[in-house]
Amino acid sequence: MNTSIIKEFAAVVGDDNVMASETDRHAYSYDAAVLNSVMPALVVRPENSETLGKTVKLCNDHGLPLTVRGAGTNLSGGTIPHPGGVVVLTNGLNRILEINAEDMYAVVEPGVVTAKFASAVAALGLFYPPDPGSQAVSTLGGNVAENAGGLRGLKYGVTKDYVMGIDFWDVNGNLIKTGSRTVKCVSGYNLTGLMVASEGTLGVFDKIILKIIPPPKAARSMMATFASMQAASETVAAIIAAKIVPATLEIMDNFTIRTVENFRHAGLPTEAAALLLIEVDGHPAQVADEAALVEQICREHGAGELKVARDAAERDAVWQARRDALPALAKLRPTCVLEDATVPRSKIPAMIKVLEDISRRYQLTIGTFGHAGDGNLHPTILTDRRDTKEWQRVEKAIDEIFNRALELGGTLSGEHGIGLAKAKYMVLETNRGTLDYCRRMKSVLDPKGILNPGKIIG
Amino acid sequence: MADLHQLAQMFRELDDQLVSCMRCGMCQAVCPVFAQTGRETDVTRGKLALLDGLAREMLTDAAGVNDKLNRCLLCGTCQANCPSGVRVMDIFLKARAIMTGYFGLSGTKKAIFRGMLANPRLFNALTGMGATFQGLFTKKVDDMLGSSCARFNSPLVGDRHFKTLAATPLHKLVPELDTPAGASGIRVAFFTGCVIDKIFPRVGQAALEVLARKGVGVFLPAQQACCGIPALSSGDQATFDKLVAMNVQWFTAREFDYLLTSCATCTSTIKELWPRMFKGDPALGAAIKELAGRTMDISQFLVDVLGVTEAPAAGGGKVTYHDPCHLKNGLGITAQPRTLIKAAGCAYTEMREAGSCCGCGGSFNVAHYELSKKIGSRKAQNIMDAGADILATSCPACMLHITDMLSHKQAGIKVKHVIELYADSMKNQG
Incomplete structure (x- = not known):
C-alpha cells in the first residue's frame, strides 16, 4: 500500500495503531477456518468510536476492502481479509460502557471479550447466556456478526435473542442507530435484526445493546449411556415431547467418548455407543421434578448407566467431558475440520445415520458430538490437509454433509457462519432470487463493495 | 549467512509440529504478553503462523520474524492450555536455534554464554569480583527487600530495582x-x-x-x-x-x-x-x-517423598504464593509448595491470578524491560491486593523480578522462597 494512504490512516488512529510490516500483516491473514490465508495490505486498530468511523470512511474513500476482526476465531473464514484490503481490529474498543441491572441491559463496545462480559454481568447477580466454545477469547462484536450459539441454545436461545440494538458505521462514515434499551421497540425497520449475522458485510459495529436476564436459581446435571446413537437421539426427542426444555442437551458418539476418555481418564463409559449430557435448570422445585422425569424417560429408552451429579464437583465433571470433546479429537490428527450443519431436532437420528454412512464411504475419521437438543451437531473430520488424496475425500464429504442436511430440512450453519467456506452452498439452501435480493441490497448500502467482500453472498 | 530458501528448509523440519496448530486462537486468553499488547504477533498462534510463513517461503523478512519470536517469555502457559496439544516450547526453542544459526549470536550473548557460562570457574571469579565492587555503582533503595538501583544513569540497568550479587556466593x-x-x-x-x-x-x-x-x-x-x-x-x-x-x-x-x-x-x-x-x-x-x-x-x-504435611498456623505474617511458570505449566506442581508454606505454620492467603507469569522470562527481561515491567506490575498489584506480608515462590528468577516490582511500588512486602519459610519454622522448633 502506498505510504501516503498509510499516513492518512496513521493520522486517524495514531502511528502505533497502524501495522504495515510483512510480519504484522501475515499475522492477520487467517482465522480458525481450514482455508488458505490472505495477506491484507494494512492492519489498523482504532481505539475509540470516532476514529473507528473515520477509518471506515477512509477505506471507502480509497475503495479499500475492509474486514473487521475481533479475536479471529471464526470457523468459516469470515475474518480472512480480501487481497489488498484493510483489517480493522476491535480489541482497542473493549469497554463495557454500562450494565443496567434495573432495566436489565448492557451497552458494550464490539471488542469486549464474551467471557469477561459474562463474568462482569454475573458479578452483579445477572446472566448473559450465550456461551460459544471460544468465549474465553471471542468478542461480542464477532458473536453478534456471526450470531454465535453455544451449549445453552435449546432453552436460552443464541446471540440474536440478546441483541436489543446496534449502533454501526455505514461506509460513508455516518453513525446509524438501531434498536433501543427497551424490551419493546417498533420504531422503524428492524435494522438490528439485519445486522445480526451480517458478518461485517453491511456495516461496522460501534456499540451493541445486549439483553441480560436473571440467572436460574438451581441446576442439575446428569449423564446417560445408550447402546446406540439412535436410542440416544430418540431419548432427546422424547424429553422434548414431554414438554421439558433442558438448558443443555448434548450428545457424543462412541468415537468421541473413547477419545475424551483417553485424554482425561475421568472414567467415561467407553463401551457406550452414545452418551447424553443433560442439564435442567430453573426454580429448585421445577428442577427436582424435571430431573426426575428426564431420568425416567432415559430409563424408558434403554439408558444403561445413568449418573446424576450430586454436587458442584460432579457437575463440573459432566461438563468437563463435553468441553474436552474438541480438544481431545483435535489432538488425533494434524487437521481438524469442525462443521456445524444443523437439522430440525426430530431429524437428529437421520442425520447421525447420514454421518456414519459418509464416514464409511469416504473412509474418513469423523467424531460426532454436539447440541442434540437444538439439532446442531458438530461432525468433526480428523485428517491431514497435506495428504492431498485424503483431502479430496474430505472436500467431497463436506459437500455431501451439507447436501444431506439440507435434504432433511436443515441449514448449512447453526452457529459458525457462512463466511468464505460455505458461500458457494448458499444457493442450495435458498435460491437464486434470494441471493440476488441480498446482493442488490448490499450494492446500495455498500456501492463500492468494500465491506468484507466475498463473504456470505459470494 | 545462508539464503532464505535454506532457512525455509530448516523451518520445514518443524512442519509436523507446526501443522498441529489449528489456529483456534485460544492462546489469546492466557498469554501474558498478548494481554498487554493485544497484537497477534505477540501471541503463540501468530508466532506459529509466522514460522509457517517462513517455512512455506511466503515471507521474506526473516529478521522481522526473529524479532517477534523473541517477544515471548517462554512461560509455557499457552502450551499448558492448548486444545490441540501443540508442543510450543519445543517449536520455539528449535526455531530460536535455527534463527541463531542463521543470524549468528550477538557479541554480548557470545561473550556471556561462550566466554562465561561455559566456563564455570571464570563465571564464579568474575561475579566474585562484581560482588566486591558493585557498591561503587549502585545504591540501596529498599532495605527490607534488599533492592538497589543504579547510582548513575545506565542504559543497561535503566530504572530497575535489582538484587545485587551476594557478598559470598x-x-x-x-x-x-x-x-x-x-x-x-x-x-x-x-x-x-x-x-x-x-x-x-x-x-x-x-x-x-x-x-x-x-x-x-x-x-x-x-x-x-x-x-x-x-x-x-x-x-x-x-x-x-x-x-x-x-x-x-x-x-x-x-x-x-x-x-x-x-x-x-x-x-x-x-x-x-x-x-x-x-x-x-x-x-x-x-x-x-x-x-x-x-x-x-x-x-x-x-x-x-518425605510426607511433610500442613501444620496448624503458628501466627506471624500472612503469606501468599506465586506459581512460577516452570513449575506450574510444564510440571504441574502447584499443591506441594502451598503445602510446604502451611507446613511452616504460616497463615496462607491465595492471590488473584497466582498462576499467571510474573513477566521475568530471563533474557526477555533484558530485551523487553518495559513489557516485562507491565506484566510484573499486575502481579505486584495482585500480591498487594491479597493483603499478604510475605510473597513466597519457588523460583529465584521470579523472586528477582517480583522484588523489582514490589520495590517500585514500595509495597512493604517481603519476598521469600518457600524453602526459607520452612527452614525458619524448623529452626524455631529447635
Whole structure:
C-alpha cells in the first residue's frame, strides 16, 4: 500500500495503531477456518468510536476492502481479509460502557471479550447466556456478526435473542442507530435484526445493546449411556415431547467418548455407543421434578448407566467431558475440520445415520458430538490437509454433509457462519432470487463493495 | 549467512509440529504478553503462523520474524492450555536455534554464554569480583527487600530495582558436600543453579539445612555449571550441549536417589529440556534421561517423598504464593509448595491470578524491560491486593523480578522462597 494512504490512516488512529510490516500483516491473514490465508495490505486498530468511523470512511474513500476482526476465531473464514484490503481490529474498543441491572441491559463496545462480559454481568447477580466454545477469547462484536450459539441454545436461545440494538458505521462514515434499551421497540425497520449475522458485510459495529436476564436459581446435571446413537437421539426427542426444555442437551458418539476418555481418564463409559449430557435448570422445585422425569424417560429408552451429579464437583465433571470433546479429537490428527450443519431436532437420528454412512464411504475419521437438543451437531473430520488424496475425500464429504442436511430440512450453519467456506452452498439452501435480493441490497448500502467482500453472498 | 530458501528448509523440519496448530486462537486468553499488547504477533498462534510463513517461503523478512519470536517469555502457559496439544516450547526453542544459526549470536550473548557460562570457574571469579565492587555503582533503595538501583544513569540497568550479587556466593559458603543418608534413608544430589548461587545463597542454605534436619544425605559436587536455559532460549545450542555434558559428568560421579533443585527453571530445564533438546554426544543420552527422571523440585520432594504435611498456623505474617511458570505449566506442581508454606505454620492467603507469569522470562527481561515491567506490575498489584506480608515462590528468577516490582511500588512486602519459610519454622522448633 502506498505510504501516503498509510499516513492518512496513521493520522486517524495514531502511528502505533497502524501495522504495515510483512510480519504484522501475515499475522492477520487467517482465522480458525481450514482455508488458505490472505495477506491484507494494512492492519489498523482504532481505539475509540470516532476514529473507528473515520477509518471506515477512509477505506471507502480509497475503495479499500475492509474486514473487521475481533479475536479471529471464526470457523468459516469470515475474518480472512480480501487481497489488498484493510483489517480493522476491535480489541482497542473493549469497554463495557454500562450494565443496567434495573432495566436489565448492557451497552458494550464490539471488542469486549464474551467471557469477561459474562463474568462482569454475573458479578452483579445477572446472566448473559450465550456461551460459544471460544468465549474465553471471542468478542461480542464477532458473536453478534456471526450470531454465535453455544451449549445453552435449546432453552436460552443464541446471540440474536440478546441483541436489543446496534449502533454501526455505514461506509460513508455516518453513525446509524438501531434498536433501543427497551424490551419493546417498533420504531422503524428492524435494522438490528439485519445486522445480526451480517458478518461485517453491511456495516461496522460501534456499540451493541445486549439483553441480560436473571440467572436460574438451581441446576442439575446428569449423564446417560445408550447402546446406540439412535436410542440416544430418540431419548432427546422424547424429553422434548414431554414438554421439558433442558438448558443443555448434548450428545457424543462412541468415537468421541473413547477419545475424551483417553485424554482425561475421568472414567467415561467407553463401551457406550452414545452418551447424553443433560442439564435442567430453573426454580429448585421445577428442577427436582424435571430431573426426575428426564431420568425416567432415559430409563424408558434403554439408558444403561445413568449418573446424576450430586454436587458442584460432579457437575463440573459432566461438563468437563463435553468441553474436552474438541480438544481431545483435535489432538488425533494434524487437521481438524469442525462443521456445524444443523437439522430440525426430530431429524437428529437421520442425520447421525447420514454421518456414519459418509464416514464409511469416504473412509474418513469423523467424531460426532454436539447440541442434540437444538439439532446442531458438530461432525468433526480428523485428517491431514497435506495428504492431498485424503483431502479430496474430505472436500467431497463436506459437500455431501451439507447436501444431506439440507435434504432433511436443515441449514448449512447453526452457529459458525457462512463466511468464505460455505458461500458457494448458499444457493442450495435458498435460491437464486434470494441471493440476488441480498446482493442488490448490499450494492446500495455498500456501492463500492468494500465491506468484507466475498463473504456470505459470494 | 545462508539464503532464505535454506532457512525455509530448516523451518520445514518443524512442519509436523507446526501443522498441529489449528489456529483456534485460544492462546489469546492466557498469554501474558498478548494481554498487554493485544497484537497477534505477540501471541503463540501468530508466532506459529509466522514460522509457517517462513517455512512455506511466503515471507521474506526473516529478521522481522526473529524479532517477534523473541517477544515471548517462554512461560509455557499457552502450551499448558492448548486444545490441540501443540508442543510450543519445543517449536520455539528449535526455531530460536535455527534463527541463531542463521543470524549468528550477538557479541554480548557470545561473550556471556561462550566466554562465561561455559566456563564455570571464570563465571564464579568474575561475579566474585562484581560482588566486591558493585557498591561503587549502585545504591540501596529498599532495605527490607534488599533492592538497589543504579547510582548513575545506565542504559543497561535503566530504572530497575535489582538484587545485587551476594557478598559470598553459595559455592564459597558450602564448597562441596558428600554426606551419607541419615534417618530418612535417602540421599540426594543438590543442583544449586546460578541465581541461587550468586544472588540468593540464603535459599540454597535453607534447602541444605532442611535436608540435614530431615536426615537426608546430600551430594553437592564442587563443580556445577549453569543448567543451560539462557543459552538454549537464545538459540545457542552449542553452549547448551556443553553445559549439559559438564553437569552430567559431575553429577554422575556419585550415587544418590534424587536430584533436587530449589529453582523452578532449573528443575524444568533438567527434567523437560535436557532429554529433548540435547544434541551433543549421543553416548550421554541414557544418563541424561535417567538423571531427568530423578529430578525434583525441593517442595515436591519434601511433600511427596518425605510426607511433610500442613501444620496448624503458628501466627506471624500472612503469606501468599506465586506459581512460577516452570513449575506450574510444564510440571504441574502447584499443591506441594502451598503445602510446604502451611507446613511452616504460616497463615496462607491465595492471590488473584497466582498462576499467571510474573513477566521475568530471563533474557526477555533484558530485551523487553518495559513489557516485562507491565506484566510484573499486575502481579505486584495482585500480591498487594491479597493483603499478604510475605510473597513466597519457588523460583529465584521470579523472586528477582517480583522484588523489582514490589520495590517500585514500595509495597512493604517481603519476598521469600518457600524453602526459607520452612527452614525458619524448623529452626524455631529447635
